[in-house]
Amino acid sequence: MSIAPFATHEVFNQTPPVGDMNLWADDMALQGAVRAFGKPAKEIEASLAAFGKRWGSFAMAENARLANENPPKLKTYDAKGFRADVVEFHPAYHSLMHQAVADGIHSSVWAADGKFVPGEFVARAARHYMAAEVEQGHECPITMTHAATGALLAEPSLMKEWLPRIRSREYDSAFKPASEKKGVTLGMGMTEKQGGSDVRANTTRAEPDGDGYRITGHKWFFSAPMCDAFLVLAQAKGGLTCFLMPRFSPDGSVNALRLRRLKDKLGNRSNASSEVEFESAYARRCGAEGEGVKTIIGMVQLTRLDCVTGSLGIMRGALLQAIHHARHRTVFQKKLIDQPLMRAVLSDLALEREGALALGLRLASAFEHGESDSNEAAFARLVTPAAKLWVCKATPGFVYEALECLGGNGYVEEGPLARLYREAPLNAIWEGSGNIMGLDLLRGVGREQEGAERVLAKLAKDTAGLPGAREAVTHIQKGFTDPDREILARRTSETLSLLAAAAALAVSAPPVIAEAFAAHRLAGLAGRNYGDPIGGPLADVLIDRAFAEAA
Numbered sequence: 071m072s073i074a075p076f077a078t079h080e081v082f083n084q085t086p087p088v089g090d091m092n093l094w095a096d097d098m099a100l101q102g103a104v105r106a107f108g109k110p111a112k113e114i115e116a117s118l119a120a121f122g123k124r125w126g127s128f129a130m131a132e133n134a135r136l137a138n139e140n141p142p143k144l145k146t147y148d149a150k151g152f153r154a155d156v157v158e159f160h161p162a163y164h165s166l167m168h169q170a171v172a173d174g175i176h177s178s179v180w181a182a183d184g185k186f187v188p189g190e191f192v193a194r195a196a197r198h199y200m201a202a203e204v205e206q207g208h209e210c211p212i213t214m215t216h217a218a219t220g221a222l223l224a225e226p227s228l229m230k231e232w233l234p235r236i237r238s239r240e241y242d243s244a245f246k247p248a249s250e251k252k253g254v255t256l257g258m259g260m261t262e263k264q265g266g267s268d269v270r271a272n273t274t275r276a277e278p279d280g281d282g283y284r285i286t287g288h289k290w291f292f293s294a295p296m297c298d299a300f301l302v303l304a305q306a307k308g309g310l311t312c313f314l315m316p317r318f319s320p321d322g323s324v325n326a327l328r329l330r331r332l333k334d335k336l337g338n339r340s341n342a343s344s345e346v347e348f349e350s351a352y353a354r355r356c357g358a359e360g361e362g363v364k365t366i367i368g369m370v371q372l373t374r375l376d377c378v379t380g381s382l383g384i385m386r387g388a389l390l391q392a393i394h395h396a397r398h399r400t401v402f403q404k405k406l407i408d409q410p411l412m413r414a415v416l417s418d419l420a421l422e423r424e425g426a427l428a429l430g431l432r433l434a435s436a437f438e439h440g441e442s443d444s445n446e447a448a449f450a451r452l453v454t455p456a457a458k459l460w461v462c463k464a465t466p467g468f469v470y471e472a473l474e475c476l477g478g479n480g481y482v483e484e485g486p487l488a489r490l491y492r493e494a495p496l497n498a499i500w501e502g503s504g505n506i507m508g509l510d511l512l513r514g515v516g517r518e519q520e521g522a523e524r525v526l527a528k529l530a531k532d533t534a535g536l537p538g539a540r541e542a543v544t545h546i547q548k549g550f551t552d553p554d555r556e557i558l559a560r561r562t563s564e565t566l567s568l569l570a571a572a573a574a575l576a577v578s579a580p581p582v583i584a585e586a587f588a589a590h591r592l593a594g595l596a597g598r599n600y601g602d603p604i605g606g607p608l609a610d611v612l613i614d615r616a617f618a619e620a621a
């Protein structure tokens with residue numbers, strides 16, 4: 071007996087799945103920025119293209135979905151009542167970690183001698199950005215491993231012991247001492263209940279014990295607690311000090327890190343963010359006693375850059391979905407992409423992303439060249455907090471607008487937009503929230519006034535003739551020196567970012583894009599919704615550079 075199909079309607083005009091993509095090949099703005107600011111080498115481009123294909127596959131998108139739909143679970147005790155303090159992750163999370171480590175996002179900038187691998191910084195930033203288009207939670211331990219190495223430089227004996235493990239391209243999720251593992255990951259604990267921005271208020275204590283210290287206290291946010299070691303700040307006799315706390319003690323027993331809870335978070339669900347107490351946990355000093363802030367800044371600056379590239383990835387992940395939808399959805403007898411007002415929205419989003427991306431990769435190149443060039447070091451010092459403030463804070467509004475481009479389909483959990491939307495605010499919060507970034511810019515200016523003047527003079531030169539650039543320079547100068555500069559700090563940071571973005575675009579993108587960015591961002595109105603009137607061929611250029619259709 072056959073059963074007649076029961077169909078009330080035909081399904082049509084729904085967008086096809088994006089499917090397999092190449093996150094390098096279909097992102098022309100990315101290619102321009104890497105060519106402009108990275109080492110222009112064919113082999114790097116070939117490796118980025120292979121990376122883009124790997125990470126743009128449907129299988130990776132599925133890993134991202136599954137890792138977030140099946141968040142990690144804390145096992146405080148084992149079945150017999152012994153303390154376990156372990157977190158279990160879904161296999162999809164391990165797949166993402168495995169691929170990120172194999173691709174070196176956690177360590178590729180570090181040479182065996184602890185210096186930067188020449189030409190690798192921008193390529194690695196591009197990889198971090200592409201991976202962030204796919205999934206952000208796993209990037210927490212990946213970034214931390216990359217960045218913590220910057221703090222380990224303060225303690226050569228730790229560097230000697232840990233760098234070879236960090237540089238391994240094998241992801242080893244086994245819960246055992248680092249010395250027995252094929253590869254390691256690192257996390258960090260600074261934030262306590264009474265304060266995160268003001269780390270000097272930390273109450274966690276450190277007492278010397280043999281070759282190390284015993285740490286007692288707590289951390290209120292302690293992400294990726296299955297890492298093999300953590301940079302931890304604690305009060306020693308000489309003041310706030312940085313320590314490296316391994317997950318296992320030297321005798322092979324589990325170190326006394328007691329995981330109390332996992333946070334129930336807005337987003338970033340694939341990543342476990344714990345609350346932890348240290349019950350006389352073993353740790354080794356990293357840097358001198360009392361120099362905890364100075365030491366850990368070696369890590370913090372690198373993570374701030376990753377906050378920028380991570381947010382850029384979120385923007386791009388959302389933008390490509392919006393463009394894809396608009397290319398396939400018909401409304402009022404026309405494809406959405408051919409509706410003038412939707413084109414204005416999409417091209418305005420694309421313009422924002424162009425500027426932010428060029429700025430992010432320009433900044434990555436300053437990190438690398440800052441090792442030997444004081445102007446680049448000054449650029450990195452000033453522009454890092456400014457760019458973190460602007461790019462990370464722009465991301466939620468950006469994703470929201472991209473989400474709305476999909477209409478109701480943007481708001482449901484089956485698509486990636488809802489996850490990207492929940493993820494979007496995080497990079498602005500951690501590693502120094504918005505106000506802290508504004509204040510940090512002023513601190514940088516105060517400490518290196520001459521360097522700041524040189525950075526601004528160079529930006530003025532690089533943007534000469536672009537609309538609004540001269541006024542922006544004046545605005546920034548006032549923001550650096552005004553008696554009320556503290557309350558101007560957000561505006562100053564944003565304007566500095568926009569100016570630096572225009573300067574970066576002048577190098578990495580066709581002149582028409584740098585011109586448009588300056589016209590719509592420096593000379594244009596600030597604090598409004600997307601949809602600046604961009605039309606004609608410029609809209610085509612912007613949209614195609616954001617997501618090349620033929621790829």
Ligand SMILES: Cc1cc2nc3c(=O)[nH]c(=O)nc-3n(C[C@H](O)[C@H](O)[C@H](O)COP(=O)(O)OP(=O)(O)OC[C@H]3O[C@@H](n4cnc5c(N)ncnc54)[C@H](O)[C@@H]3O)c2cc1C
Nearest residue numbers: 258259260261265266267291292293343500501503505506
């Ligand atoms: C998902 C997640 C994971 C995290 N993982 C980790 C981790 O692994 N390790 C870790 O150490 N931390 C972690 N954090 C903590 C994070 O770094 C802190 O939340 C952040 O630094 C802010 O600190 P706070 O929460 O104590 O806020 P506060 O320091 O209390 O700041 C609150 C607000 O006040 C503003 N503010 C502070 N000082 C000033 C001032 N002088 N003037 C004007 N405004 C000011 C800040 O910008 C912020 O907006 C994580 C946070 C989240 C959300």
